[in-house]
Amino acid sequence: EVQLVESGGGLVKPGESLRLSCAASGFTFSNYGMNWVRQAPGKGLEWVSFISYSRRYIYYADSVKGRFTISRDNAKSSLFLQMNSLRAEDTAVYYCARDPSKGNPNPNWFDPWGQGILVTVSS
Amino acid sequence: SYELTQPLSVSVSPGQTASITCSGEKLGDKFASWYQQKPGQSPVLVIYQDTKRPSGIPERFSGSNSGNTATLTISGTQAMDEADYYCQAWDSSTVVFGGGTKLTVL
Numbered sequence: 001e002v003q004l005v006e007s008g009g010g011l012v013k014p015g016e017s018l019r020l021s022c023a024a025s026g027f028t029f030s031n032y033g034m035n036w037v038r039q040a041p042g043k044g045l046e047w048v049s050f051i052s053y054s055r056r057y058i059y060y061a062d063s064v065k066g067r068f069t070i071s072r073d074n075a076k077s078s079l080f081l082q083m084n085s086l087r088a089e090d091t092a093v094y095y096c097a098r099d100p101s102k103g104n105p106n107p108n109w110f111d112p113w114g115q116g117i118l119v120t121v122s123s
Numbered sequence: 124s125y126e127l128t129q130p131l132s133v134s135v136s137p138g139q140t141a142s143i144t145c146s147g148e149k150l151g152d153k154f155a156s157w158y159q160q161k162p163g164q165s166p167v168l169v170i171y172q173d174t175k176r177p178s179g180i181p182e183r184f185s186g187s188n189s190g191n192t193a194t195l196t197i198s199g200t201q202a203m204d205e206a207d208y209y210c211q212a213w214d215s216s217t218v219v220f221g222g223g224t225k226l227t228v229l
Protein backbone atom coordinates (compact mmCIF):
# COMPACT_ATOMS: atom_id res chain seq x y z
CA GLU A 1 0.00 0.00 0.00
CA VAL A 2 1.33 3.42 -0.95
CA GLN A 3 1.62 5.54 2.18
CA LEU A 4 2.88 9.02 3.01
CA VAL A 5 3.28 10.11 6.63
CA GLU A 6 4.15 13.69 7.55
CA SER A 7 5.83 14.74 10.79
CA GLY A 8 7.57 17.72 12.34
CA GLY A 9 4.72 20.17 12.65
CA GLY A 10 3.88 22.25 15.68
CA LEU A 11 3.58 25.72 17.16
CA VAL A 12 6.32 28.24 16.43
CA LYS A 13 6.71 32.01 16.75
CA PRO A 14 6.94 34.37 13.77
CA GLY A 15 10.46 34.43 12.37
CA GLU A 16 11.32 30.96 13.64
CA SER A 17 12.10 27.84 11.61
CA LEU A 18 10.61 24.38 11.30
CA ARG A 19 11.48 21.27 9.28
CA LEU A 20 8.78 18.98 8.02
CA SER A 21 9.41 15.37 7.00
CA CYS A 22 7.39 12.95 4.91
CA ALA A 23 8.12 9.23 5.11
CA ALA A 24 7.12 7.28 2.02
CA SER A 25 6.46 3.57 1.73
CA GLY A 26 4.85 1.07 -0.61
CA PHE A 27 6.48 2.36 -3.80
CA THR A 28 9.91 3.10 -5.29
CA PHE A 29 10.32 6.63 -3.95
CA SER A 30 13.29 7.48 -6.18
CA ASN A 31 11.12 7.15 -9.33
CA TYR A 32 8.61 9.88 -8.49
CA GLY A 33 8.43 13.62 -8.11
CA MET A 34 7.05 14.86 -4.81
CA ASN A 35 5.16 17.92 -3.66
CA TRP A 36 4.17 19.90 -0.60
CA VAL A 37 0.68 21.40 -0.58
CA ARG A 38 -0.85 23.38 2.27
CA GLN A 39 -4.30 24.35 3.43
CA ALA A 40 -4.90 27.23 5.80
CA PRO A 41 -7.74 26.69 8.31
CA GLY A 42 -11.06 26.86 6.50
CA LYS A 43 -9.39 27.74 3.21
CA GLY A 44 -8.56 26.05 -0.08
CA LEU A 45 -5.52 24.16 -1.28
CA GLU A 46 -2.28 25.99 -2.04
CA TRP A 47 0.65 24.30 -3.74
CA VAL A 48 3.97 25.02 -2.01
CA SER A 49 6.79 23.20 -3.77
CA PHE A 50 7.83 20.36 -6.10
CA ILE A 51 11.02 18.33 -6.39
CA SER A 52 11.62 15.96 -9.28
CA TYR A 53 12.68 12.35 -8.73
CA SER A 54 16.31 13.23 -9.53
CA ARG A 55 16.30 16.54 -7.57
CA ARG A 56 17.21 18.28 -10.84
CA TYR A 57 13.96 20.26 -11.04
CA ILE A 58 12.69 22.22 -8.05
CA TYR A 59 9.86 24.76 -8.06
CA TYR A 60 8.32 26.96 -5.39
CA ALA A 61 5.22 29.07 -5.02
CA ASP A 62 6.01 32.78 -4.98
CA SER A 63 4.62 33.01 -1.44
CA VAL A 64 7.42 30.81 -0.04
CA LYS A 65 10.29 31.40 -2.48
CA GLY A 66 13.47 32.34 -0.64
CA ARG A 67 12.12 31.13 2.73
CA PHE A 68 11.33 27.45 2.18
CA THR A 69 13.61 24.71 0.83
CA ILE A 70 12.43 21.35 -0.43
CA SER A 71 14.75 18.35 -0.41
CA ARG A 72 14.64 14.57 -0.53
CA ASP A 73 16.67 11.55 0.53
CA ASN A 74 15.93 8.77 -1.93
CA ALA A 75 17.94 6.25 0.10
CA LYS A 76 15.62 6.84 3.05
CA SER A 77 12.43 7.38 1.01
CA SER A 78 11.95 10.71 2.67
CA LEU A 79 10.84 14.19 1.63
CA PHE A 80 11.60 17.34 3.59
CA LEU A 81 10.52 20.96 3.78
CA GLN A 82 12.76 23.41 5.61
CA MET A 83 10.69 26.45 6.52
CA ASN A 84 12.52 29.59 7.65
CA SER A 85 11.32 33.08 8.56
CA LEU A 86 7.86 31.73 9.26
CA ARG A 87 4.89 34.11 9.18
CA ALA A 88 1.39 33.94 10.59
CA GLU A 89 0.08 33.38 7.06
CA ASP A 90 2.10 30.15 6.83
CA THR A 91 -0.26 28.61 9.39
CA ALA A 92 -1.80 25.61 7.65
CA VAL A 93 -2.03 21.87 7.38
CA TYR A 94 0.86 20.75 5.21
CA TYR A 95 0.41 17.71 2.98
CA CYS A 96 3.04 15.80 1.08
CA ALA A 97 1.75 14.33 -2.17
CA ARG A 98 3.26 12.12 -4.83
CA ASP A 99 3.23 12.95 -8.52
CA PRO A 100 2.26 9.63 -10.10
CA SER A 101 3.64 10.54 -13.54
CA LYS A 102 6.75 8.44 -13.15
CA GLY A 103 9.97 10.08 -14.24
CA ASN A 104 8.35 13.38 -15.22
CA PRO A 105 10.40 16.53 -14.54
CA ASN A 106 7.32 18.68 -13.85
CA PRO A 107 4.45 18.33 -11.40
CA ASN A 108 1.29 17.04 -13.04
CA TRP A 109 -1.20 15.67 -10.56
CA PHE A 110 -1.13 14.46 -6.96
CA ASP A 111 -1.88 10.97 -5.74
CA PRO A 112 -1.83 9.94 -2.99
CA TRP A 113 -1.73 12.56 -0.27
CA GLY A 114 -0.48 12.15 3.28
CA GLN A 115 -2.71 12.74 6.27
CA GLY A 116 -1.28 16.22 6.75
CA ILE A 117 0.53 17.93 9.60
CA LEU A 118 -0.47 21.18 11.27
CA VAL A 119 1.94 24.10 11.43
CA THR A 120 0.86 27.04 13.57
CA VAL A 121 2.78 30.29 13.53
CA SER A 122 1.75 32.55 16.37
CA SER A 123 3.31 34.69 19.03
CA SER B 124 -0.10 34.83 -12.47
CA TYR B 125 -2.38 32.08 -13.70
CA GLU B 126 -5.75 31.68 -12.00
CA LEU B 127 -8.44 29.02 -11.93
CA THR B 128 -12.00 30.05 -11.04
CA GLN B 129 -14.64 27.72 -9.60
CA PRO B 130 -18.16 28.42 -8.35
CA LEU B 131 -18.30 28.57 -4.56
CA SER B 132 -21.13 26.09 -4.35
CA VAL B 133 -23.20 23.67 -6.40
CA SER B 134 -26.33 21.88 -5.24
CA VAL B 135 -27.78 18.69 -6.68
CA SER B 136 -30.55 16.25 -5.83
CA PRO B 137 -29.64 12.61 -5.21
CA GLY B 138 -29.55 10.64 -8.44
CA GLN B 139 -29.18 13.74 -10.60
CA THR B 140 -26.11 15.00 -12.47
CA ALA B 141 -23.78 17.55 -10.92
CA SER B 142 -21.44 19.68 -13.00
CA ILE B 143 -18.62 21.70 -11.49
CA THR B 144 -16.74 24.10 -13.74
CA CYS B 145 -13.19 25.41 -13.58
CA SER B 146 -12.23 28.38 -15.73
CA GLY B 147 -8.81 29.64 -16.73
CA GLU B 148 -7.21 31.25 -19.75
CA LYS B 149 -6.60 28.60 -22.40
CA LEU B 150 -7.14 25.90 -19.78
CA GLY B 151 -7.93 23.50 -22.60
CA ASP B 152 -4.28 23.69 -23.65
CA LYS B 153 -3.22 22.32 -20.27
CA PHE B 154 -4.08 19.18 -18.33
CA ALA B 155 -6.67 19.58 -15.59
CA SER B 156 -7.03 17.39 -12.52
CA TRP B 157 -9.77 17.23 -9.88
CA TYR B 158 -9.68 16.41 -6.18
CA GLN B 159 -12.41 15.55 -3.70
CA GLN B 160 -11.99 16.54 -0.06
CA LYS B 161 -14.40 15.55 2.67
CA PRO B 162 -14.36 17.31 6.06
CA GLY B 163 -11.34 16.37 8.15
CA GLN B 164 -9.83 14.24 5.39
CA SER B 165 -6.99 14.58 2.91
CA PRO B 166 -7.80 15.34 -0.72
CA VAL B 167 -8.37 12.41 -3.07
CA LEU B 168 -7.64 12.48 -6.79
CA VAL B 169 -10.80 11.76 -8.82
CA ILE B 170 -9.80 12.90 -12.35
CA TYR B 171 -6.39 13.46 -13.96
CA GLN B 172 -5.25 14.44 -17.45
CA ASP B 173 -8.68 15.98 -18.09
CA THR B 174 -10.66 12.74 -18.42
CA LYS B 175 -8.89 9.83 -16.71
CA ARG B 176 -10.18 8.14 -13.56
CA PRO B 177 -7.74 6.61 -11.05
CA SER B 178 -8.44 3.05 -10.04
CA GLY B 179 -11.06 2.88 -7.34
CA ILE B 180 -12.91 6.02 -8.42
CA PRO B 181 -16.51 5.25 -9.43
CA GLU B 182 -17.49 5.52 -13.09
CA ARG B 183 -20.03 8.22 -12.25
CA PHE B 184 -17.10 10.66 -12.07
CA SER B 185 -16.02 12.04 -15.45
CA GLY B 186 -14.14 15.06 -16.75
CA SER B 187 -13.75 17.22 -19.82
CA ASN B 188 -11.56 20.16 -20.77
CA SER B 189 -11.88 22.50 -23.74
CA GLY B 190 -11.34 26.15 -24.48
CA ASN B 191 -11.20 28.01 -21.18
CA THR B 192 -13.22 25.55 -19.10
CA ALA B 193 -12.70 22.18 -17.48
CA THR B 194 -15.75 20.40 -16.09
CA LEU B 195 -16.15 17.67 -13.49
CA THR B 196 -19.39 15.75 -13.96
CA ILE B 197 -20.88 13.42 -11.38
CA SER B 198 -23.68 11.30 -12.81
CA GLY B 199 -26.21 9.74 -10.48
CA THR B 200 -24.88 11.78 -7.58
CA GLN B 201 -24.96 10.04 -4.22
CA ALA B 202 -25.03 11.47 -0.72
CA MET B 203 -21.44 10.27 -0.23
CA ASP B 204 -20.31 12.61 -3.00
CA GLU B 205 -21.03 15.66 -0.85
CA ALA B 206 -17.61 17.28 -0.45
CA ASP B 207 -15.35 20.11 -1.58
CA TYR B 208 -13.93 19.73 -5.07
CA TYR B 209 -10.78 21.42 -6.36
CA CYS B 210 -9.47 21.70 -9.91
CA GLN B 211 -5.74 21.95 -10.56
CA ALA B 212 -3.42 22.68 -13.46
CA TRP B 213 0.25 23.33 -14.14
CA ASP B 214 1.41 26.56 -15.76
CA SER B 215 4.83 28.16 -16.14
CA SER B 216 6.63 26.32 -13.34
CA THR B 217 3.67 26.76 -10.99
CA VAL B 218 0.89 24.48 -9.84
CA VAL B 219 -2.43 26.27 -9.54
CA PHE B 220 -5.53 25.15 -7.65
CA GLY B 221 -8.99 26.53 -8.09
CA GLY B 222 -10.63 28.04 -5.02
CA GLY B 223 -12.81 24.99 -4.49
CA THR B 224 -16.51 24.20 -4.89
CA LYS B 225 -18.71 22.89 -2.13
CA LEU B 226 -21.03 20.25 -3.54
CA THR B 227 -24.24 19.83 -1.56
CA VAL B 228 -26.47 16.83 -2.19
CA LEU B 229 -29.97 17.61 -0.99
